[in-house]
Amino acid sequence: MANTYPTIGRYPLVPAADLASATSAINTVNGDTRKGGDSSGKKAGLEVIRDSSGTYAKYISKGAAATSAWQLVDGSAAVTPS
Secondary structure, eight states: OTTSOOEETTEEEEEHHHHHOTTSGGGOBTSOSSSSSOOOOBOTTOEEEEEETTEEEEEEESOSSTTOOEEETTSSOEEOOO
16 A cells, blocks of 8 residues: 555654654554554554664654654664654
């Protein structure tokens, strides 16, 4: 489907701007983590790959709220959507 985030393995490949935006599909609470699909929404422990101009990093959601932080899996950085 063209409206879904592409994947690397089982992980959605999410543009850095989407990860940082509280209103993007990946940060939708109790709804849609696809660009137009019907998945279950953001939840604590959701793992994604952030794409920053072709540089990839794995992040994990620290909570289910749209503004809950995404933590780099090695703990060295976080992205808090706003």
